[in-house]
Structures are given as structure tokens and as C-alpha cells.
Amino acid sequence: DNHVHSSFIYRRLRNHERREIQREILSILGLPHRPKPFSPAKQASSAPLFMLDLYNAMATEEAEEDALLEDTGKAISMNSLGNSRKSQHSAPYGYSRAPVAWTSQSPPLATSHDANFLNDADMVMSFVNLVERDRDFSHQRRHYKEFRFDLTQIPDGEAVTAAEFRIYKDHSHGRYENVTLKVSIYQVIKEYQNRDAETFLLDSKKIRASDGGWLVFDITATSNHWVLNPQQNMGLQLCVETMDGRSINMKSAGIIGRSGPQSKQPFLVAFFKASEVLLRSVR
């Protein structure tokens, strides 16, 4: 098989050939131009490690499918020998199927419904948190963190099938160690100059302050709303309270923000399905 076909070009490409090939490959990738991502700091905050895990899971799935196809072929042909191997799918992507959203310290891939989202997804995007300065304290003396994500960059024809907001919480010790905390995520509906924003509760989780790991909030409906109404995208707010309603400082609750390591940055991830068959533009 390593016969080199006589017409194969084995030499360094000339500049114009290189540009032509780049343009051709970009059009295969469905991209109008080559992206020029700026500021490595921003790159760090868009959860590349999480996405790399997803990529590896997806690549493993494709390799498994290949092997399966070959196995099936062999299995059929071996049938007459009477020992066809069962083509049984192992759990896709090798996820450990932790039944709850509160997961272990390993990269935040261990929720079972992620496996399903990834199965169906044509595309997954993790978004850069656009909030540069944390305002820890609201007008009404409430501790909170803000997050904003620009969902207008989504390629045409892609529909959100699921979206999650993920934030990491470290073990917090000290005076809250044995306390149960309630972490809540809100969608900002309206902002005011001199008073707290109007918000809408999306999801909340009860956790023990001494636990650590990823918190996963389902914000599919909100993401779809923002995609359809970008002007109404005013971001999210996250608050931590004790069970009797006292607002707690993020740091003492162990919530990791932008100042944490790259592998523990908060981020929004959305899963998409192509809502129409995308045809390459005819050149």
C-alpha cells in the first residue's frame, strides 16, 4: 500500500499553492477565514482542557465506531464459524456515570447526560467569560459573582440542544466547615444604576461547605433565549447563602473564579445540533 502514485506532489508548496490549499481546507471546515484568537489569557478562560477531554472522548467514539464497523463486518463473515462477537456498545466515551451533577475532582466530564449531549452534538462550544472585574458586593450588601458570555458567535444553522454553566468549588474549611450551603445561579433580567439587578432564579444546589468539585447548572433554556434575543443577554449571577439565607463571601465558600488555575476556571459550555444540512458554498 505504500506505493506512491506517480502524480503525487512531493515537494514544498509554493506560497500561492499554500494559500489556495488553506482556503480550500477552511471551506471544508466551514470557516470563512482563519480565526485569529487574541490574548492567551482569554484563551485560558474558555476551558480548553475540558474541551480537549471532550475531543478525546469524541475521537475515542469515532475509533470505536470504526472498530465496530470492522468487527461487524468480521462478525458477519465469522458467523458461519459460529463465534461472532457481540457488537456491544460500552458506555460511550468511557464516562463514569455518576448519577448526580455534583461530581468528583477530576475534570468535569463525569455527568451521564453529557454523554448523551455529546452523542447527538455536531458541535460543542465553551465560551469566554467576558466579565473582567468582579464586583463581589451588591447594593443590598449581597455577595455575588457576575458572568457574561457572548453567544452571538454561533455559526448559522446550529441549534442549542443543551447548555451548562460550570464552576469549581474547593473544600472550604474554617468557620463554615460543617455548614450546608446553597449555591444559586440567576439570569440577569434587568440592570439598574443604584440598586440590585432584577434576576430570575435558574438553578440552585445544596452542598456541604467541606466538599469540593465541579458544580454543573443547566442553563439550556436561558442560552436558547439569548441566542434568539442577544440584546437580552445580561449575563448570570451566582450567589452562595447559608440555609438561613445569609449571603456568604465567594472566597470563604471556596468558589474558584478567574484567579484560579486554568483547569478550574468557570465556563459556559453549549452543545449544538445542526438544524439544517450545511452545504459548502460552490466555488
Next chain:
Amino acid sequence: ATGGKRKNPTRNKGRSQPKTSQASRIGDQNISEQKQACKKHELYVSFRELGWQDWIIAPEGYAAFYCDGECSFPLNAHMNATNHAIVQTLVHLMFPDNVPKPCCAPTKLNAISVLYFDDSSNVILKKYRNMVVRSCGCH
């Protein structure tokens, strides 16, 4: 029925051939047999070579493959020919000037995934279905 009509190998080649090409060495052998039967060939697209490391996180490149080779009579088993290709071959034998031979094309395609940064440094994991040739055959 197409009997005596031989294509002129040099005209057909149209490609720069190393002087000591196999065809000239073999002499009068039947040309179509010398030509490669339809099969899958390796073509590697290297994102690294294209200078795209700053925005493509993974993979470094992918084996794209392409299909090339002859679909001449007789279409035997390893040419992975469709039934239609067999009919096409027979009709070509009858009307060689009007009806083309079957062509060598992909019969199965695979998906690949690409992980990259967009202009705003968001990370995109995209699955491209039917992207890479898995097997070739005569159609």
C-alpha cells in the same frame, strides 16, 4: 467490441513521469492492467504544515485519503464495485465514445472532530460527518 482502439499511454498520462517508469519497462503488457485498480490513497492534511497551530488545538492533522485508479472491464471482486458500476462498464463497452466508464469514488466516509479557537477565543469542538474516505469503489 472496443478491441483495437488503444489509448496512447503518454497522452493519457498527462503527468510528469519519472523516466524509468514502470510502464516503459514492462513493454507490451496490457495498459489497463498496468494502471492501478481503483483504491484508496493516502493524503495527509497537516494543520501544522499550514501554520495553524495558534488556533487549532487538536488534531495536528488528519489522514484525508483520496480515491484513484481504473474501473476497467472486468470489474473483479476487490474493486468493490456497485451493481450499477457493472452495468455502466457493459454499456461503456458498447458505446465507448458516449458512455463513460464507472469512476473510482468513496464508498464509505468517516467523521473527524476538530478542536479550535474562534476569533473571540471561545473553544469549538466540531464534528465533521462524512469527511474522510474510509473505502473506495467503482460507481
